[in-house]
Amino acid sequence: MSKQDFITAAANHLAEIEEARKGKQIVVSDFVSKDADGNTYQYVDVVMEGGGVLGLALVGYLYALERAGIRFLSIGGTSAGSIVALLTAAAGKPHEARIEKLIEVMAKMPVASFQDGDDDAREFIDWLKDETDKLFQPGISFSEIGAWVSGISKILQVRDNFKKDLGLCKGEAFKNWVSKQLTQFGISSTRSLMEKIQPGPGEISYVGNEPDPAARLARLKASLCLVASDLTTERKVCFPNDTALYFDDPYNVSPAEYVRASMSVPFFFHPKRCSVPSSQETSVRWGQVVTDGESRAQKYGANWPPKECVLVDGGIMSNFPIDAFHAKTRVPSCPTFGVKLEVDRPYTEIDSPVDLLFQLFNGARHCRDNDFIEQNPDFNKLVQSIDTGNHNWLNFNISQKDQIDLFKRGVEAAKQFLLGDGSGRSAFDWANYKEIRRGIAEAENASATGVANA
Numbered sequence: 001m002s003k004q005d006f007i008t009a010a011a012n013h014l015a016e017i018e019e020a021r022k023g024k025q026i027v028v029s030d031f032v033s034k035d036a037d038g039n040t041y042q043y044v045d046v047v048m049e050g051g052g053v054l055g056l057a058l059v060g061y062l063y064a065l066e067r068a069g070i071r072f073l074s075i076g077g078t079s080a081g082s083i084v085a086l087l088t089a090a091a092g093k094p095h096e097a098r099i100e101k102l103i104e105v106m107a108k109m110p111v112a113s114f115q116d117g118d119d120d121a122r123e124f125i126d127w128l129k130d131e132t133d134k135l136f137q138p139g140i141s142f143s144e145i146g147a148w149v150s151g152i153s154k155i156l157q158v159r160d161n162f163k164k165d166l167g168l169c170k171g172e173a174f175k176n177w178v179s180k181q182l183t184q185f186g187i188s189s190t191r192s193l194m195e196k197i198q199p200g201p202g203e204i205s206y207v208g209n210e211p212d213p214a215a216r217l218a219r220l221k222a223s224l225c226l227v228a229s230d231l232t233t234e235r236k237v238c239f240p241n242d243t244a245l246y247f248d249d250p251y252n253v254s255p256a257e258y259v260r261a262s263m264s265v266p267f268f269f270h271p272k273r274c275s276v277p278s279s280q281e282t283s284v285r286w287g288q289v290v291t292d293g294e295s296r297a298q299k300y301g302a303n304w305p306p307k308e309c310v311l312v313d314g315g316i317m318s319n320f321p322i323d324a325f326h327a328k329t330r331v332p333s334c335p336t337f338g339v340k341l342e343v344d345r346p347y348t349e350i351d352s353p354v355d356l357l358f359q360l361f362n363g364a365r366h367c368r369d370n371d372f373i374e375q376n377p378d379f380n381k382l383v384q385s386i387d388t389g390n391h392n393w394l395n396f397n398i399s400q401k402d403q404i405d406l407f408k409r410g411v412e413a414a415k416q417f418l419l420g421d422g423s424g425r426s427a428f429d430w431a432n433y434k435e436i437r438r439g440i441a442e443a444e445n446a447s448a449t450g451v452a453n454a
Contacts, residue, residue, distance in 0.1 A: 001107045001108075001400045001403070001404075002104075002107055003100060003103040003104045003106075003107050005107070005400075005404060006060070006103050006106070006107065006403075006404055006407045006408075007063075007103070009404045009405075009407065009408045010060065010063075010064075010407065010408045010411035010412070013064065013408070013411045013412050013415045014064065014067050014411060016415060016419065017064055017067050017068050017414070017415055017418060017419070018067055018068075020068070020418065020419055021067070021068050021069050025419070025427075026042075026068050026069065026070075026418055026419075027042070027430050027431070028042050028044055028070060028334075028335065028418075028428060028430050029042040029043050029044055029070075029333070029334040029335065029430065030206055030207050030208030030210075030333045030334065031043040031073070031204050031205070031206060031207075031220070031333050031334045032204070032205055032207050033071075033095055033203055033204050033205065035095070039069070040069060041069050041070070041071045041095060042069060042070050042071070042334075043070070043071050043072070043073050043094065043204060043334050044065075044070055044071075044072065044073065044334050044335055044336070044337050045072070045073050045074040045075070045076075045325045045334060045335070045336040045337070046062070046065075046072050046074075046075055046076075046085075046336070046337045046338075046339065047075075047076040047077060047081070047225075047320070047321055047322050047324055047325070047336060047337070047338050047339070048076070048077035048078075048080075048081030048082075048084055048085060048338075048339045049077070049078065049080075049081050049319055049320040049338075049339060049340045049341045049342070050077070050078040050079025050080050050081050050082070050262075050263075050313065050314065050315040050319045050320075050341070050365075051079065051080050051081075051341035051342070051388070051393050052079070052080055052265075052392075052393030052394055052395075053080070053111060053391070053392075053393060053394070053395055053396065053398050053406075054080065054341045054386075054388045054391055054393045054406060055079075055080025055081065055083060055084055055341070056106060056398075056403050056406040056407055056410075057341060057386045057388055057406040057407065057409050057410035057413070058077075058080065058081060058084045058339055058341070058386075058410060059084060059099060059102050059103060059106055059407060059410065060406065060407035060408060060409065060410025060411040060412075060413075060414070061339050061384075061386060061410035061411065061413055061414045062084070062088065062099045062102075062339075062410075062414075063099040063100070063102075063103060063407075063410075063411060064410070064411040064414030064415060064418075065337070065414055065418075066097050066098070066099045066100075068414075068418055071094055071095055071096075071097075072088060072094060072098075073094055073199070073220075073222045073223075073334065074222050074223040074224070074225070074324070074325045074336075075088055075089050075197075075222075075223075075224055075225075076223075076224065076225035076226070076227070076238075076321055076324040076325065077225075077226065077227070077262075077321070078226075078227040078262060078313075078314035078315050078318060078319050078320065078321055079262055079263045079265070079313050079314055079315050079319070080263065080341070081320075081339075081341075082226040082227060082258065082259050082262040082263065082314065083178070083259050083262075083263060084102070085224065085225075085226060086178070086182075086224070086226060086255055086258065086259050087102050087105065087178075087181060087182075087185075088102060089193060089196070089197045089224055090181070090182050090185040090186075090187045090193060090196065090255070091185055092185075092196075093196065093197075093199070093200070094197065094198075094199045094203075094204075094222060095199065095200075095203055095204075101185075103407075105181055106403070106407075109177075110177065111396050111397075111398055112396050112397050113173050113177070114169070114173055114174040114177070114396060115169055115396045116169050116170045116171070116172060116173035116174070117161065117168040117169040117170065118161070120154075120157040120158050120161065121158055121161055121168035121169060123154055123157070124154040124155070124157065124158045124168060125168060125169075125268070125394065125396075127147075127150060127151055127154045128394065129392055129394050129395060131147040131150060131151060132147070132151075134146075134147035135147055135148065135151070135352070135353075162267065165270045166267070166270060166271055167264070167266070167267055167268060167269050167270040167271060168267065168268055168269070169268060169269045169270065170269070170270055171260055171263075171264055171269040171270055171272070174260065174263065175256050175257070175259075175260040176256075178256040178259055178260070179254055179256040182254065182255060182256060187255065188254070189251060189252045189253065189254065189255075190240045190243060190250060190251055190252065190253050190254075190255055191251040191252065193224070193240075193255050194224070194240065197222040197224060198221065198222050199220065199222065204217070204220060205217075206333060208333060208434075210331055210333070216333050220333075223324075223325060224239075224240060225238045225239075225241070225321060225324040225325070226238070226239045226240075226255075226258040226259060226262050226314075227239075227262055227314030227315075227317075227318050227321045227324075228258070228261035228262045228264075228272070228311045228312070228313070228314045229311065229312050229313060229314050229315075229316040229317040229318075230309050230310070230311055231271070231309075231310045231311070231312055231316075232306050232308070232309040232310050233305075233306065233309060235317075236314070236317045236318050236321075236368075237261070237311065237314070238321075238324065239255075239258035239261070239262070240253075240255070240258065243258075244277070244279075244281055244282055244285060245276070245277075245282060245285055245286060245305075246274035246276065246277075246309060246311070247274065247277065248277045248279070257272070260272055261274075261311040261312070261314075262313065262314045263313060264311065264312045264313050265312070265313045265315075266312050266313060266316065268394075269313075271310045271311060271312045272310070272311040272312070273308055273309070273310055273311075274308065274309050274311060275307065275308050276305050276306060276307060276308065276309060282305075283297070283305070286304065286305035287304070287305075315365040316364060316365055317364075317365070317368060318365075318368050318369055319365040319366060319369060320338065320340060320366070320369040321369065322336065322338045322369060322372060322373065322379055322382075322383065323369075323372045323376075324336075326376070328376070328440065328441070328444050329441050329444045329445055330441050331434055331437050331438050331441055332434070332437060335382055335428075335430065335433060336379075336382060337382055337383075337384070337417075338379065338382050338383035338384070339383075339384060339386065339410075339413075340383060340384070340385040340386065341385075341386055341388055341393075342385060342388070348362075376440075378433070378436045378437060378440060381428065381429075381432075381433050381436070382428075382433070384413050384414070384416065384417040385413070386409055386410050386413040387409060387413065388406060388409060389405070389409065391405070391406060
């Protein structure tokens with residue numbers, strides 16, 4: 001399978017996007033640049049949701065944005081979203097088209113090898129994927145009895161995996177694969193990655209009409225936010241900002257360590273264990289967290305910080321970290337586009353213990369991000385969901401046909417976001433969004449002034 005197989009499958013949608021770009025119908029930002037041929041590029045921040053192998057659809061979404069003349073500044077994500085975010089950041093400079101490189105990587109990605117547990121673990125995962133929907137059927141059937149018997153047998157087989165390693169798969173095959181891709185992109189450390197994602201001096205211009213454009217350009221900086229969950233201290237972690245809390249030499253850490261933590265689905269992968277560094281800088285940062293008027297170092301004394309932290313999938317605490325680059329008190333110079341891997345449902349019916357178990361997990365991973373969007377409804381203008389159909393997020397044996405279908409679904413979702421979906425949702429309107437944010441910024445600043453003068 002080649003990258004052209006993916007691109008050809010989505011050719012009709014891409015042709016519509018490029019036609020709109022030529023007609024200058026797509027306006028999404030006040031940060032722009034031009035290349036030597038006079039082509040104009042617009043810059044946005046982007047945040048991507050987690051979702052296992054469904055993350056292939058995220059690559060299609062970003063590719064469609066690039067074909068629309070859009071480039072990426074700050075990039076964030078959780079789990080599968082963090083993988084796409086990291087590889088996008090590593091693949092080139094902000095002004096460059098980077099996603100074709102990701103398609104090439106994806107076409108050769110050894111997805112099945114990431115399931116690097118023993119034979120018992122692989123059999124148990126296959127049972128989870130293929131048999132759990134047969135449990136708790138109405139009445140009693142031979143298929144249900146078979147699923148129960150098989151399941152109990154599989155659980156007994158993997159008892160030691162859970163007891164000893166707290167998970168089925170090592171996660172090392174995945175981390176080694178990411179490290180190899182980063183090396184091919186010229187990235188060996190966090191320092192080299194953060195240098196690479198910054199735009200060059202004078203590379204980007206501001207074309208908006210807000211006051212003090214020079215100050216806006218002075219604030220221009222690309223960031224990265226790869227989300228993991230620290231279960232030991234019950235905190236959301238954003239790498240590389242929080243690297244010094246978990247690694248001795250933060251600037252020289254391989255960024256593959258971040259996505260190894262971010263994608264570690266509990267019990268499916270071994271958690272990422274980090275020994276807390278004993279440096280002065282780390283001690284200060286851990287101690288600065290304040291509760292009830294005193295720092296945690298004061299409150300817990302010698303027991304703080306912990307000696308070791310256990311990190312798992314960021315989706316446990318924030319599966320869609322759309323607030324990663326949000327500044328509420330000013331009109332943005334560029335938007336933060338959000339990409340979800342599920343179509344939002346108003347509710348989920350719970351009719352069985354399996355439904356209950358899955359919704360316990362879903363409620364935990366969606367609650368924080370749903371609360372943020374509810375409190376900041378302007379973000380509904382920025383977020384697009386990709387309809388991933390019946391594809392299973394745990395299908396590590398995904399076929400080439402299904403990989404291409406997910407990519408195509410991502411491209412189609414981006415087209416709907418940029419051009420409208422023809423059934424009620426209009427195209428993203430940058431001018432209108434800025435007016436909404438202007439009203440919010442004025443209200444926030446007025447409120448802050450009132451509190452200061454009280």
